[in-house]
Amino acid sequence: MKSYLQxxxxxxxxxxxxxxxxxxxxxxxxxxxxDTLRKAxxxxxxxxxxxxxxxxxxxxxxxxxxxxxxxxxVKIGREVQVLTEVPKFIDKDNVVLRLTIxxxxxxxxxxxxxxxxxxxxxxxxxxxxxxxxxxQEDYKRALNTLCSVLANxxxxxxxxxxxxxxxxxSLTEMHNCEAGIGNITIAPNGKFYLCPAFYYDExxxxxxxxxxxxxxxxxxxxxxNNGLNIPNKQLLQLDHAPLCHICDxxxxxxxxxLNQKLTWDNNTPSHQQCVMAHLExxxxxxxxxxxxxxxxxxxxPIKEINYLDPFDVKEDF
Amino acid sequence: MxxxxxxxxxxxxxxxxxxxxxxxxxxxxxxxxxxxxxKERMPWSVAKAAIDYVxxxxxxxxxxxxxxxxxxxxxxxxxxxxxxxxxxxxxxxxLFRRNHHWFSSFRFSFSxxxxxxxxxxxxxxxxxxxxxxxxxxxIDGTRRKHDLNRVYKNSEKGSYDDxxxxxxxxxxxxxSDGTKVTISSADIPYICExxxxxxxxxxxxxxINCVFEDVWKEGxxxxxxxxxxxxxxxxxxxxxxxxxxxxxFSENLGKPMDCKLQNGNWCGSGKMLxxxxxxxxxxxxxxxxxxxxxxxxxxxxxxxxxxxxxKLRPFLTLDRCTQSTPECIDCEVAEGCAWCQGxxxxxxxxxxxxxRATAICKMHKARVRANNYYWNKLYRKLELEGKREEFExxxxxxxxxxx
Amino acid sequence: xxxxxxxxxxxxxxxxxxxxxxxRNGLNELxxxxxxxxxxxxxxxxxxxxxxxxxxxxxxxxxxQKYQWESIxxxxxxxxxxxxxxxxxxx
Numbered sequence: 001m002k003s004y005l006q007x008x009x010x011x012x013x014x015x016x017x018x019x020x021x022x023x024x025x026x027x028x029x030x031x032x033x034x035d036t037l038r039k040a041x042x043x044x045x046x047x048x049x050x051x052x053x054x055x056x057x058x059x060x061x062x063x064x065x066x067x068x069x070x071x072x073x074v075k076i077g078r079e080v081q082v083l084t085e086v087p088k089f090i091d092k093d094n095v096v097l098r099l100t101i102x103x104x105x106x107x108x109x110x111x112x113x114x115x116x117x118x119x120x121x122x123x124x125x126x127x128x129x130x131x132x133x134x135x136q137e138d139y140k141r142a143l144n145t146l147c148s149v150l151a152n153x154x155x156x157x158x159x160x161x162x163x164x165x166x167x168x169x170s171l172t173e174m175h176n177c178e179a180g181i182g183n184i185t186i187a188p189n190g191k192f193y194l195c196p197a198f199y200y201d202e203x204x205x206x207x208x209x210x211x212x213x214x215x216x217x218x219x220x221x222x223x224x225n226n227g228l229n230i231p232n233k234q235l236l237q238l239d240h241a242p243l244c245h246i247c248d249x250x251x252x253x254x255x256x257x258l259n260q261k262l263t264w265d266n267n268t269p270s271h272q273q274c275v276m277a278h279l280e281x282x283x284x285x286x287x288x289x290x291x292x293x294x295x296x297x298x299x300x301p302i303k304e305i306n307y308l309d310p311f312d313v314k315e316d317f
Numbered sequence: 318m319x320x321x322x323x324x325x326x327x328x329x330x331x332x333x334x335x336x337x338x339x340x341x342x343x344x345x346x347x348x349x350x351x352x353x354x355x356k357e358r359m360p361w362s363v364a365k366a367a368i369d370y371v372x373x374x375x376x377x378x379x380x381x382x383x384x385x386x387x388x389x390x391x392x393x394x395x396x397x398x399x400x401x402x403x404x405x406x407x408x409x410x411x412l413f414r415r416n417h418h419w420f421s422s423f424r425f426s427f428s429x430x431x432x433x434x435x436x437x438x439x440x441x442x443x444x445x446x447x448x449x450x451x452x453x454x455x456i457d458g459t460r461r462k463h464d465l466n467r468v469y470k471n472s473e474k475g476s477y478d479d480x481x482x483x484x485x486x487x488x489x490x491x492x493s494d495g496t497k498v499t500i501s502s503a504d505i506p507y508i509c510e511x512x513x514x515x516x517x518x519x520x521x522x523x524x525i526n527c528v529f530e531d532v533w534k535e536g537x538x539x540x541x542x543x544x545x546x547x548x549x550x551x552x553x554x555x556x557x558x559x560x561x562x563x564x565x566f567s568e569n570l571g572k573p574m575d576c577k578l579q580n581g582n583w584c585g586s587g588k589m590l591x592x593x594x595x596x597x598x599x600x601x602x603x604x605x606x607x608x609x610x611x612x613x614x615x616x617x618x619x620x621x622x623x624x625x626x627x628k629l630r631p632f633l634t635l636d637r638c639t640q641s642t643p644e645c646i647d648c649e650v651a652e653g654c655a656w657c658q659g660x661x662x663x664x665x666x667x668x669x670x671x672x673r674a675t676a677i678c679k680m681h682k683a684r685v686r687a688n689n690y691y692w693n694k695l696y697r698k699l700e701l702e703g704k705r706e707e708f709e710x711x712x713x714x715x716x717x718x719x720x
Numbered sequence: 721x722x723x724x725x726x727x728x729x730x731x732x733x734x735x736x737x738x739x740x741x742x743x744r745n746g747l748n749e750l751x752x753x754x755x756x757x758x759x760x761x762x763x764x765x766x767x768x769x770x771x772x773x774x775x776x777x778x779x780x781x782x783x784x785q786k787y788q789w790e791s792i793x794x795x796x797x798x799x800x801x802x803x804x805x806x807x808x809x810x811x
Contacts (some may be wrong), residue, residue: 094608134526240671242634264615265669267639272627311630327721406753413768414761421743445752448745 003237007183008049010040011196013056014188014203017077019096020124021255022197025204029056032188034067039224040186041071041279052076052183054196082239086110093119100127101135108142112149120161128258131272136279136308143283151290154297155267167251168284169291170299174244176254180221180236184228191220192228194236197257241267243274247310248303251284254275271309278308325424325451329381332589333371334390335364337400339594339607342432347501347528349660350626352607353392361595364404366620367592372411375418379590379624384422386451388708390602395429398438405446406673412654424523426451428497430467430478434483443490454487456480456520457498467504481518488519495522495562502532505540509548516561524564527684529660531676538683545687555696567690570653571685576638576646586658586670587632596620603659612663631670632658642670645678650685654678722810726790726797729783730811734804737783747772759770 014030032040044051053068055077060068071312074080081092084099086107095118097111104111104125115121125131131139146165153160160166167175179185179195186198198219205217215281234240236256244254244267254269262270284302291297307313339350339357364601374380389401389679405425412420431454433439441451456477457463464475487494500508508525515523528540536661544564552558552566586601597616599605604615618624638646640661645651656673665672699705729737747769774783784790786794787806789797793809 036438232669232672235667235671240639242636242639243630260668262627263630264628265671266667267669267671268631268634270627270630311634314634408757409746409750409753410761412748413765420746421739423742446749448749 002180003181005047005182006050007052008040008047009043009052009054009183009185009196010044011054011185011187011199012037012060012068013015013058015056016054016083017057018081018098018196019054019076019080019122019278020195020197021126021128022195022200023126023255023256024200025198026200029058030188031056031060031064036188036224037064037067038188039190041067043186043224045071050074053078081290082255083298087114087291090114090117093255095120096122096124098124098126101125101131101139103216105135105138105142108145112146115146115149115160116158120163122132122163125276125310128255128270128272128276129262131276132276136275138230139276140283141281141310143280144286147283147287147290151287154291155294163285164251164280167282168249168281168302169288169297171250172236172300174247174250174252174254176244176252177256178236178254180233180255184221186224187220189220190224192222192224193220194230195257231317235267240271243269243310243314246314247274247277248305249274249281251275251280271311274311278305325386326384326422329382330386330422330424331380331385332388333388334589334602335367335387335401335404336391336398336591336592336593336605337364337389337394337404337603338392339438340396342396342469343430343467343470343476344501345391346466347499347527347532349530349603350392350607351610354607356542357594357607358397358593359400361400363401363592363594363596363620364400365407366596368404368408370415370623371590372415379626379629383418384424385720386424386426386504388426388428390428390646393430393431393432394427395436395439395713398433398436398442402438402442405442416516420659423449423591424451427451428455430476431456431480431483447490450491450634451494452487452491453494453497454483455498455503456484456496456515456518458507459514460502462507462511464615465507466499466501470586484518484520492719493522494637495524496520498525500525500527500541502534502537505537508541508544509551512548512563512565513551513557516557521561523562526564526655527657527677527680529657529674531664531674532681533676538679541680542683542687545684546690549687549691549694552700553691565684566688566691569655569686571650572652573649574637574651578633579652580633580636580638582637582640582658583656584658587629590624592620599657600629603657604662608659609663612665612668615662619675631669631686635670640673642673642675645675650682653685654681668670723798724790724808725805726808727787727805729787729799729806731782731804733779733783734799734801737776737799738774740779742771743772744776749760800807 012032014026014028016024017123018024026289041102051071051073053073053075055075057077077081079092080094080096081090082096082098086097086099086103104123124243126221143165146162150162150165183191185194185196185199202217202219228296230236238244252273255273256272259269260266262272281302285304288297288299288302292301328581329469337359340355341353344581371380394401410422427450429452434454443452457467460475460477463477463480467476469476512523512525549566552561552563558720574612584601586603589601591599591602591605593605596619598618600615600617602608605698606614615628617628635658648654655677658670661674662670664674696705699708747765750765751769754762754765757801761802784797789806790808792808792810798807798809801807
């Protein structure tokens, strides 16, 4: 089934908190003009979109908060806490942990200890490109550490969610980031971007290749005056992604920004993204088996497979 | 029509291309190489490092092919005959020294403008390596057709006379090798006379293609259709179908295609490896900067750091339907409609190889009409002569020429 | 020159002789550039030429025995690598 637009992400400032794979390299404040904010909200209302505001780390003027509250919303960087270090305690139900791969591996016990404190934890690896095949065992071990704690919590009646481990438990089809098709980002300049990362790249003058400067770094896909204009939009859809189309790591972000950075084509995932998603899928399978066994879960079982990268078996499909 | 000779070990050979120079004596008007220059000549150290890189990886999936074709292109490759000679000697020696399985299955392949084909150095090289060579000389047809595009870079003088004088020598050395003819908008009126002229020169294999770039004008398809119809009449009425082949006419052409059963990519980009003078690797020569108008080069690695397999993944997952427009997918005459992955990339709205350029659409449709006419007329003639059964038995299907 | 089709081999059999044929050509062309100065490789080449020549002849002996192809005095057999057909050629 084709996805359709459901969410509007509004970056309130250039320094709005990064909440996904891409770091925000922008250091200078640049608050969205209030008229632009109003137009963005109006766009969201007319297109029937759920608004997600992304906050900077400073207090906004009162008039902004008033406009912000003119529509139902989610506040990333406020009610959803975003952290780049593993804390001892968490005082929010909903947290995003943005970690390097080495931090995730080395601090898996500390992360596991936080699970009883949250309702949902999104773990986002900030440097997927640094994941090496030699790290597979370590990553697996770190995931299993979290799974053990999750299993015990589930058995005791608590059900915290961890995006990379529990989302896949009950999914029977792809449920990915869907940047550009399920959600779209509006930046302080009033232009649309597939996601915040594309705005950061444009501002930094980067091409769609990792750390590569370019003359034309334009990444916008329309603006509030003229509407959305996404070239090659079909390539964002699952049926136009030959590898993802045959994959059952349904929880995978299928991050098109990472795709562009690492494979140079936004419908083709990197080896790293595929392997990590499959290690997560397999860890989820173990958790699922454990929970089914004790009767805590009744879902379609995840199949056992013998590959970590669908690219290696693409001829078999 | 005689069968076009299939490329050597098609499908089971790795194609490794050395861009030995970006220089050429000619400045052909339809040439897609927008960045030709005299400076970028491959140094021996780069060539040697590239060969060592490849031969060190006999079991690597990127190189685990039964056979290998070492391809030399330019610019004009024979401008660098000394380097080529050294490269080929090194490859032969190293394959043997390393007991590499390619020693029993390799070719050296050249596509040349033919201008210095007769030179002592080139001839000495051919004599030395003859059983492993495949050489194609490009001659575009009659003098006026050839000289319309294939002109010297400094004088705009046509190169026909300097090429045609080498054709008999080439034919005597490589009788089964054919020529590649390129058709752009201005060439259409000369297609028929050119193909017939090449047959008269003794070239029995004529691989002829329309350029993929968006150069076609209003009415070109009608003119093209007419030229091909005239050519069809001349070939059939003159009995030239017995000894000659022309890639414009193929029985596997112009039928609808199935997205499940016929979903393969057209070309081998990504399965090939091209190396330039700087030691950069490309999925095909068409992705080097000198071939691209609007996009950045698609470099997949280099002789020092090796291949970044992530950069190859889009190429190795490409299929026909993902990159095609709905109109192409539903096209009733889709079969045989070609594309060039490099041109697709260059013409795409975004940075992708998954957007098929369709500038060639109306020319393909015209070709299909003329092709249908050709086979209907030929088969009727053969039936009336009682020779159809014999023809069909001895005539394998013609496969389109793929770069 | 008279040429007559006298039989056919399997694709596997054809592949075997084609590989030997290619190897023999490769060795012959390598012989043009290798000199006795490169003693180690030169000796390897001479040895391989001998072995490949023997394997080549063995293939024809084995196949002609197996298929019992027609032969004539002064004639020889040829193979078409595209069709696997065997021809008797009389020069």
